[in-house]
Amino acid sequence: MPQGDKSSYSNKQKRQAQHIEEGYEKRGTSKPEAERRAWATVNKETGGGRKSGSGRGHPTNTAPSRKGGHIGGAASAGRTAAQRSTSAKKAVAIRKRNAEHRASAH
Template identity: 60%
Template sequence: MPTQNKDKYTTEQKRKAAHIEDSYESKGVSRGEAEARAWATVNKQSGGGEKKGGSGTKKPASAKSHDRKDSAKRAVSAKHGSPRNTSGQSLDSQTKVDLMQRARGLNIAGRSTMTKQELISAIRKAA
């Protein structure tokens, strides 16, 4: 039996339940059964009445923005692949691409405009 007090439901949920109830009644289902099925459907789809705080709350915009940036960073690092295992090689024998990836990992500023020798010097200073 559906709850009589529908104050906790949003107007959209009430509208949806009324529409579902009308649909069931037009198919020949009794009024009480149609109402019960309609509210059961609304509860299943939306989780019940309107949520006020607690575990059903949405993230604030700032948290969403932060999560999107983190996700984008992970996607870029996955796209470029992790730097090759060059720990055993000397810096002089590595390619400029490998050195750039290593400099990126060390957060060396200005790395994109550096020559190979400048990258080697900067990496040695940072490490």
């Protein structure tokens, strides 16, 4: 089977990949990258291409679909309260400066 051939995937797997790809594109990912990620997710969840039928191995693992949301926030969680506070104060100052700049530009 040539690389990229999707004939060994079930219709359900193809639908899953399509939905995942649409979700990535909605969030601004390019079409080729969204397709690559979608099929990687389907492969991780279902164990690769397999046609329907009994006795085909393991149940699906939905962890890869949930993974993205769990990754976020790890960076700020590892910072101290003082570091987060400093960062927040800096953000306020930048927003204020940008607002003043926009007001003077008009």
